[in-house]
Each structure stands twice: as structure tokens, then as C-alpha cells.
Amino acid sequence: MENQEKNSSKDKRNNLIVIILSVLLAVLASLFFWQRSSYRTDAVLIRAEKDSIASELTRMASGYDSLRSQNDSLNQTISYAQTKVKDLLSEVDQVKNVSYQQITKYRQEVTTLRDIMRNYIVQIDSLNQKNQRLMADISDVKQEVTEVKSANQQLESDKKKLEQTVNLAAQMEATDLKATGITAKGKEQIKASKIEKVKIDFILSKNLTAKRGAKNIYV
Template identity: 35%
Template sequence: MENEKKDKVYKGVLVGLGAVLLVVAGMYFMEYRENKKYVAEITTEKLGLENELKLLSQDYDSLQTSNDTLNVQLKMEQEKITELLDRMRVFRNNSYAEINKYKRELGTLKGVLRDYIVQIDSLNTRNQLLTAENLKVKKQINWVKERNEKLQETSENMKEVISKASALDVVNLTCEPINKKGRTVKKISKTVKLKSSFTIQKNITAPTGVKEIFVRLTRPDEVVLGNPQNLLFDFENTKLVYSAKRDIDFEGDALEVAIFWDNDGSLISGEYKVDIFAEGNHIGSSKFLLK
């Protein structure tokens, strides 16, 4: 009888323990399932944050600016994104607190990105305005430059026209051999002088006053008949020897002029050339024969 009571007690204990085990097992299973769901949610959150960080990094990469200071700051923010990604990859603490911490850091980076976008848009707008202004100024400068060049060209043309208009000009230029009595001769042996005669035309635009007139006589062999002192005159940035010269007083009216060259024994037969110069200009030319 006593053994039966003991068996009943044992059975009751076993049943109670079984029930407890069932309850504990059920609680453990429910907790395990909840924990698994919790970890899965955190893992999903973590992967979502990593993807957002990668997209954010691409957004930073896409920003273009010519401002060196902004470029340095953008690079620093990209380094922060890389550092946050590295921390998340090794993150093992399945805690929403940690996830929320990363979310806050991500939110800060997004806010900074928005600020940079505003700054860069503003900077690009200013740069576009400056570029447009520079193009406008450049066009104005080019217009002024072209205008000045045209004015200078016009001025130079006017100077050239005035210079040509004020230059002396000769007509009826002849050169003939003469003897001691001033009569024209035909033979070189009787020639004492060569007389160059011409008329300076009327010119009211030419400055009046004393002017030097140079005669240059060239032999058939292109040797120039010189003056006794071998003096030179200026013509087109060089110096030339002349045969004879004379000072005249020009008042703007037509003027008859004669200039003589003394025969120094260097005459030869053939065709000669006579050129007249005044004030740096070649104002007349002709040819004549000596026999």
C-alpha cells in the first residue's frame, strides 16, 4: 500500500516536471522565434542602411565644383561615409540602439549633402553669371579694340593721304650738258656742267619755307655721279649719295628750278638717269643721253 502511494507521488512529480518542461520549452521556443525575428529585422535594417550609404557616396561623387575648398570638404564627407560603412560591416551588436545611432549619422550626412548641393548650385549659378559677364566684357573689349584699330588705320590712311598731298612734285624734268657760256652742247668733251631743270608744281597743302632739293645723276653703268664732299642725304631709312643740291624758298606756288653738277671728268657716253628728291620723298625722274 505504501509502495502504491510512493508510485503515485513519483508519477505526480514526473507529470509536474513534464508540464514544467513543456512550459519552459514553449517559452524558449517562443523567445527563440521572437529573437530570430528581431535579429532578422535588425539585419534588414543594417543592409538597408548600407545601401543608403552606398547611394549617398555616389551622390557625393556626382557633385562637381571648381571650388578647391568645397572639394576638400566633399572628400572629407566621403571619408566619413567609408568609415561608417566599415563600422557597420563589422557590427555584431544586434541592438536597435546601435542601428538608430547609425541612422542618425546617416541623417547627418544626408543633411550635409543637401547643404553642399545648395552651395554648389549657388556657386555654379554665380560662375555662369560671371562667365556671361566675362563674355560680355570680352566682346566689348574686342569691339573697342577693333574700333581703335579701324580708327588707327583711318588715321594712318589720312596721314598717308595728307603726306602724299603735301609732298612736292616736279614736272618738265630735263637734264642737258652745257659749256662755259651756258649753252647746250652735244659732246662730252665740251661739257662743263650738267644742268637739271624742272618745275615744282603749285601745292597749297605743302608747308612753305626753305627746302633742300637733291639731284642724283646715275651713269649708264649705274655709277652715281657724286658731289665733291661725298655728302649723303636721308631716304627711306637709308643714306644715299647725291650729285648736287640746292635750297629753295617754296611759298606754295609753281617754281622753276635749275641745279648744276660740275663735270669732274667722270662722264661716259650712254643713257643717264636723273632723280629728284625733297624732304625724304622721290619727287621726279627722267632719262637723257650723252655722246
């Protein structure tokens, strides 16, 4: 009787142990599958983040091709920044098993490079605006120079016309012309055979623009 009770107690204890072990095994199996699933999910997320970083770096590298100015020094710094973007892109592409720490590091670097690129965009935009204002000023100056040249040419033409007018105005007109034949002694002579000189009498009109002094008379 006592042996039966002992065996029964022992069987109950064994059954309890089996139940506990079964529960522990089930819990461990659940944890294993959960961790494995979580690991796969994390790997997918990390991979997606890596691809996103690579895509953004590719766009930035292409965007730098359009960032060119007439400032050689600025172009050199832009080229250097583009090289850094391409180097980081190459590093990201070559990494196979990337970690969260690396993703965080890459994200920080991408943010820094993006801020640098934006700064260059602002600088180039400012330079372009200054160049446009400068070109407008140059155009205005050229227009003013053209207008001044045209005005000078007009003044020169007006000056020549005025000089011609003054010269014409300075001429003195002779009126009441009278020709008389005279001999060598200055006596008037009617016979043509005895006339040696011709005396011209005339009256010069008054002209205030004519210069004073002796005048040449052309008959």
C-alpha cells in the same frame, strides 16, 4: 461509506489540479512560442534595417566621388565627410548582433551625414553657377578686347591713308613751264653753244594744305 466519500473528494481535487496545471502549461507553451516567433520577427526587421542603412551609406560614399569643385578647401572638407561615411559603413558591417538602440543611433548618424552631403551639393552647385557666370563675363571681355583691337587697327590704317592723302594734297603743281637758255651774265641766248644756264619759268598752283616757306623744286 465515509472513506468512499473522502476518496471521491480527493480524486476530484486532484483532477482539478491536473486541469489547472495543464491549462498553465498550455499558456506557458503558447507564450514561449509567441515570444520566440516575435524574437525571430524582430531579428528579421533589425537585419533588414541594418542592410538598408548599409546600402544608403554605400550610395552616399559613392556619391561623394562626384562631389568635387575647384575650391581646394571645400574639397578637403568633402573628403573628410566621405571618410566619416565610410567609417560608419565599416562599423555597421562589422556589427553582428545589432540592437534597436544601435539601429536608432545609426539612423540618426545617417540623417546627419545626408544633411551634410546635401549642403555640399548646394555649395558646389552655387560655385558652378558663379563659375559659369564668370566664364561668360570673361568671354564677353575677350570679345570686347578683340573688337577694340580691331577698331584700333582700322583707325591706324585710316590714319596712314589720311596722312598719304594729306601729303599728296600738300604737293604743289607747276603750270606754264618755260625753259630759256641764258649766258653767265643772265642774258637770254638762242645759240646752244653759248648757253651756260637754263632758266625755268613756271606758275605754282594755289594749295591751302601746303606749308608756308621755301620750297624745293624738282625739274
